[in-house]
Amino acid sequence: MLFPKGKEFFERIDLIAQNVLESAKALQDFIANSPTSAAKLKVLEDKEHEGDRLTHDVIELLNKTFITPLDREDIHELVSAMDDILDYIFGSADRMVLYKIPYISDEFKALSRVLVRTAEEVAKAALRLKDLKNSQMILAQCIEINRMENEADEAHRHAVAMLFEKEKDPVNIIKIKEILDHMETATDRCEDVANVIESIVLKNA
Amino acid sequence: MLFPKGKEFFERIDLIAQNVLESAKALQDFIANSPTSAAKLKVLEDKEHEGDRLTHDVIELLNKTFITPLDREDIHELVSAMDDILDYIFGSADRMVLYKIPYISDEFKALSRVLVRTAEEVAKAALRLKDLKNSQMILAQCIEINRMENEADEAHRHAVAMLFEKEKDPVNIIKIKEILDHMETATDRCEDVANVIESIVLKNA
């Protein structure tokens, strides 16, 4: 490691990515079991707050570190982009409770599974970032995130088509569609992280 | 000031931030008093056009200035991000008229108050940018914007839950929810400005 604080930065980036992955798994658990469970929602809220704290710590570390392993603004953009995923994960569960949605459809379950798998790919890409010289491998990992995002998009399209097919109450449609859209935006935010990582790799190629 | 045009750039950034704050106040006024008043909507439209003009002037100045106090692309990103707030402020009022919404709920008023307070914090952060050495203070100001955005998020969640509770007409729900979402996006855009400012501070730390 060429930079005195290099290891610390990459460890923190990894921690943030792991928190995103755990949050996606907590959402899958929340949906699979008991969507109105206040205790399980609390798990997701705690992970979101943990994400805010971790992101803030990186910003503080950036501000007081003289030499950083990547450009400061790039590390900032990366951790901010990962933090954005968390907001949409928590927001999806939160709205299920807040809107008092009448039932949990299979489509919610399908979307939450794709989200977990996308978050796994994000965590792998974040971990590989410390090995910048291996640009081909990191870029391949970003393509994998894009592929997962396309899968999420397909799952979302199917979910919304099913919703219009099966649900006839307009207010239920409004509520459920917003949550489906929110879950799909969470995977869109994963793709944004892939974009930031690609940009970092190319800049340092 | 080390740069010949430094003072001028910071004055213009400040002007744009003040225009955002005035626009947020005009929206609060619009909502508090007479939502269908064409005259008050005109005030908001004028402020949006003023914002476009101010942003365009900064781009022109950037293009003809040799040395700038911050990287050109950063000043461009900052003024563009502030301009985005204006679009959502005007868009919220505009939709109230265009959609002929049936009533102004207390939730609109609550959200517009939080938006004014968030815009006040944005204006403070923009003003402090000229004192880049004082990075701690500027970053603390950005945290304040994030805190206000969380408050807006809470107000928005409450507003949408109330809407589903009280309003039973689906078309009214669609109209009012979009405006509530639009107002919340305006505070999201304030957070984007905080992100740009953080990035500038860290890059120059």
Add this chain to the structure above:
Amino acid sequence: MLFPKGKEFFERIDLIAQNVLESAKALQDFIANSPTSAAKLKVLEDKEHEGDRLTHDVIELLNKTFITPLDREDIHELVSAMDDILDYIFGSADRMVLYKIPYISDEFKALSRVLVRTAEEVAKAALRLKDLKNSQMILAQCIEINRMENEADEAHRHAVAMLFEKEKDPVNIIKIKEILDHMETATDRCEDVANVIESIVLKNA
């Protein structure tokens, strides 16, 4: 051309912009004629895949080229921003089929016409990028994109007002409004491209 691969990069940027323009025209054709035609939807899907391939090729070329005519991260941001337009163009047509929308309104046609004209301005701006010294002309072209985006915004506002006026079925409103919003987001993404181009011009001024 000062850079060995300069010509190749600008040719590829131009190809991507042309693909966006053709995609906008294919959407206009799709809407004008037979919205449920699987064959015409396939044209749009092919163009989206072609866009993914072209974008990916540029990333590969960036990763293996030593000296690039613009900063690598800027070329990456530009082609990613252009690719985003494609997603919203295809997504608009795709949803018309998927949601089984009951009719094609004149408002869809009007919005698709403005989108084609905006994409034409994007293609012109992308083409001019190779002549970076002529910054005034490129910036003027970006203002033209912004002007078109304002026109699209007007067309969208009118379309949504008409929808609330004429359509009384809430589920139809939900479906049609989302597609109108999607088409308007496609022109928003054109404005994002203008923003990236402005930023590149100013950075290199």
